[in-house]
Amino acid sequence: MxxxxxxxxxxxxxxxxxxxxxxxxxxxxxxxxxxxxxxxxxxxxxxxxxxxxxxxxxxxxxxxxxxxxxxxxxxxxxxxxxxxxxxxxxxxxxxxxxxxxxxxxxxxxxxxxxxxxxxxxxxxxxxxxxxxxxxxxxxxxxxxxxxxxxxxxxxxxxxxxxxxxxxxxxxxxxxxxxxxxxxxxxxxxxxxxxxxxxxxxxxxxxxxxxxxxxxxxxxxxxxxxxxxxxxxxxxxxxxxxxxxxxxxxxxxxxxxxxxxxxxxxxxxxxxxxxxxxxxxxxxxxxxxxxxxxxxxxxxxPTSIIGVTDNLKAPKFNINCHTKPDFFGYPPKAEAQVEKQAEKIATAVLSTTARAKARAAKKDKTVKKEDKMDIDEPSTTEKENTKESKGDEISNVELQDSQYKSLYVKEPYQFQNMTRVLPAQLKYVTFSKHERFVPVRKFKGMSGIVVLNDQSPGKSFDRIKTIREKGNTEAPLPDPFTIDPVLDKELFENDNE
The missing domain is CATH 1.25.10.10 (Leucine-rich Repeat Variant)
Known part of the structure; x- marks a missing residue:
């Protein structure tokens, strides 16, 4: 194309x-x-x-x-x-x-x-x-x-x-x-x-x-x-x-x-x-x-993918000055519960129905005699419940105003290679104290971001690719040099 x-x-x-x-x-x-x-x-x-x-x-x-x-x-x-x-x-x-x-x-x-x-x-x-x-x-x-x-x-x-x-x-x-x-x-x-x-x-x-x-x-x-x-x-x-x-x-x-x-x-x-x-x-x-x-x-794709000069994705944190759940994934659809088949009512004889009715009348008279005195809820308690319901309604109406004042000073952190929505980018910042910072800094950066390593030479944890995760072979050793003073035993064996 x-x-x-x-x-x-x-x-x-x-x-x-x-x-x-x-x-x-x-x-x-x-x-x-x-x-x-x-x-x-x-x-x-x-x-x-x-x-x-x-x-x-x-x-x-x-x-x-x-x-x-x-x-x-x-x-x-x-x-x-x-x-x-x-x-x-x-x-x-x-x-x-x-x-x-x-x-x-x-x-x-x-x-x-x-x-x-x-x-x-x-x-x-x-x-x-x-x-x-x-x-x-x-x-x-x-x-x-x-x-x-x-x-x-x-x-x-x-x-x-x-x-x-x-x-x-x-x-x-x-x-x-x-x-x-x-x-x-x-x-x-x-x-x-x-x-x-x-x-x-x-x-x-x-x-x-x-x-x-x-x-x-x-x-x-x-x-x-x-x-x-x-x-x-x-x-x-x-x-x-x-x-x-x-x-x-x-x-x-x-x-x-x-x-x-x-x-x-x-x-x-x-x-x-x-x-x-x-x-x-x-x-x-x-x-x-x-x-x-x-x-x-x-x-x-809507994400931030930070990579080093050798295209490795290190593990580091990025700041987001919003509430964690505001730009989150929508909830999953609820699984529909299958309705159980209703049982067919069994036939009841007239004589048993009359016997049950007489027994129920006796139970009612006994319960009326033994009924305890219970205090009814006061008017103040009723008013409090009404007020709490009113607060719930007002919270729903205030969603728009909460969206306008979305910025928070104390951010939450997410890791490299995380989903970030376009509307969320203006609240995202990279920390100066992190080891990895963007080479080119501009507002609303997303996608692949090239990082500058402020501590080069040191090893770091990185995010492995699917191929690397599936590789079961032993990794190659890092480059090393042999010091004759420290490794005397190796040289003694060679002389023999």
């Missing part, structure tokens, strides 16, 4: 020319992936020409998406191919034109690109093209994600279900991993939409926004997870909505809840090309659901 190798490109082109509906479509997408972001005019021309010659819709669609990948980040230099695609009479090529426009101006918030996509979203004759136009807004507005809910709010109320689906994915792409409440407010009514594939898009988009959120950072996560379980287990639910619920569950738990969607590298203020490509091809699962596996490309 992105290698731009002409030999690989030519081999894929020979597969494309076989005109097989399945393998040629795969070759078309692969050609776009190999020439990703190259802006090659000859490649785009070849693919556009063959798209007009073939009769297979799948191949045309694959070529259109391939051209979009070639035009990634090219902005004005991709205008020629964008105009050809958007002005074509074939709706599939216009569909590809929307994605070409989106990837060429990805993350730029270009006004011209936004206006053209909005115009296509309300005027094109093809539902597929209108859906792609609305969806593409999410890519163009990646860096200005907070404005997307305002822009697509009216489109989310459109009479056309394809436009409504496009709004869900535009919100999911632009606000992925952000937990933006305004985006969730727009998605809320679409979760109950009468059309099944709109509900599918809404559930997937909401899970993309709420990825790596727990009840502390966003209180409605537990409720959303419960609703997903109902969608998947409900046998009367439509298959498309069920599929969306299953995908949404997988997104929430992606990478063992140790990964998130990061389309923008916040440390360097650059776009994550691999993640953007992954979501672009993930949206093509509308036509063939196995393409949803491309979603894995958009995931980034």
């Amino acid at each position: 992105g290698l731009g190798d002409e030999q690989i490109y030519e081999e894929l082109k020979s597969v494309l020319f076989t005109d097989n509906a399945i393998s040629s479509e795969a070759a078309a997408i692969a050609m776009g992936l190999v020439m990703l972001g190259s802006g090659s005019e000859s490649s785009a021309h070849d693919m556009f020409t063959y798209a007009q010659e073939t009769q297979h819709e799948t191949i045309i669609r694959g070529l259109a998406i391939g051209i979009a990948l070639i035009s990634y980040g090219k902005e004005d230099s991709a205008e020629d191919i964008i105009e050809k695609l958007l002005g074509h009479q074939d709706s599939i090529l216009r569909y590809g034109g929307c994605f070409t426009l989106a990837l060429a101006y990805c993350g730029t918030s270009n006004n011209s690109a936004i206006q053209r996509l909005l115009h296509i979203a309300v005027s094109d004759s093809s539902d597929n093209v209108r859906r792609a136009a609305v969806l593409s807004l999410g890519f163009v507005l990646l860096r200005d994600f907070s404005t997307v809910p305002t822009i697509v709010e009216l489109l989310s109320q459109s009479h056309n279900p394809h436009v409504r689906y496009g709004t869900t994915m535009a919100l999911g792409i632009s606000c992925a991993g952000r937990g933006l409440q305004a985006a969730l407010d727009v998605l809320e009514p679409l979760l109950k939409d009468p059309v099944d594939f709109v509900r599918q898009g809404a559930t997937i988009a909401k899970s993309m926004i709420l990825i790596q959120q727990n009840e502390n950072t966003h209180p409605k996560v537990k409720e959303f997870r419960a609703s997903l379980r109902k969608i998947v287990s409900n046998k009367y639910e439509e298959s498309l909505a069920k599929f969306g619920g299953a995908i949404a569950q997988g997104i929430l738990d992606a990478g063992g809840r140790n990964s998130t969607i990061q389309l923008e590298n916040t440390q360097t203020n650059t776009l994550n090309m691999k993640a953007i490509v992954g979501l672009t091809l993930f949206t093509q699962s509308w036509y063939w659901f196995p393409l949803s596996h491309f979603f894995a490309l958009s995931l980034s």
Whole structure:
């Protein structure tokens, strides 16, 4: 991907020319992936020409998406191919034109690109093209994600279900991993939409926004997870909505809840090309659901991995100035207890029933005579219980204010190679008194961090890899020298 190798490109082109509906479509997408972001005019021309010659819709669609990948980040230099695609009479090529426009101006918030996509979203004759136009807004507005809910709010109320689906994915792409409440407010009514594939898009988009959120950072996560379980287990639910619920569950738990969607590298203020490509091809699962596996490309591990100059991971502690449980893992789903079968009541004769009733009357008279005098609770005790219940309610209401004052002076510590969420990074600091400190210090560092050893030469405990843990052979000894004065016995044996 992105290698731009002409030999690989030519081999894929020979597969494309076989005109097989399945393998040629795969070759078309692969050609776009190999020439990703190259802006090659000859490649785009070849693919556009063959798209007009073939009769297979799948191949045309694959070529259109391939051209979009070639035009990634090219902005004005991709205008020629964008105009050809958007002005074509074939709706599939216009569909590809929307994605070409989106990837060429990805993350730029270009006004011209936004206006053209909005115009296509309300005027094109093809539902597929209108859906792609609305969806593409999410890519163009990646860096200005907070404005997307305002822009697509009216489109989310459109009479056309394809436009409504496009709004869900535009919100999911632009606000992925952000937990933006305004985006969730727009998605809320679409979760109950009468059309099944709109509900599918809404559930997937909401899970993309709420990825790596727990009840502390966003209180409605537990409720959303419960609703997903109902969608998947409900046998009367439509298959498309069920599929969306299953995908949404997988997104929430992606990478063992140790990964998130990061389309923008916040440390360097650059776009994550691999993640953007992954979501672009993930949206093509509308036509063939196995393409949803491309979603894995958009995931980034959320952890701090400190390594030395020889790529060894030492054991050392890192400070976090928050409460330990605030950014923790969500609790595991409770196991459902199987209900035991109720026993069938046995038949009772009338004579035994009368005898039991007479015995029960005798017991009641005896209990009334022997009843002890018990003091009733006082009014003050009742008031105290009411006050305690009132305190519990107020604690729930104060969660938002606790989040704002999250910083604590006395931090807790966690070890190297530990899960750290993006929202947690601003509270993470490296101790100056530790042996290992980062070579380059900057705010919000994450991922692989190169460490400086302040006590070189001394041995240290390090975190072993899986291969090292599985290695049962004896380790090689450390380098050593023999001193003739100290090791006399060795030399005496040699002389003999």
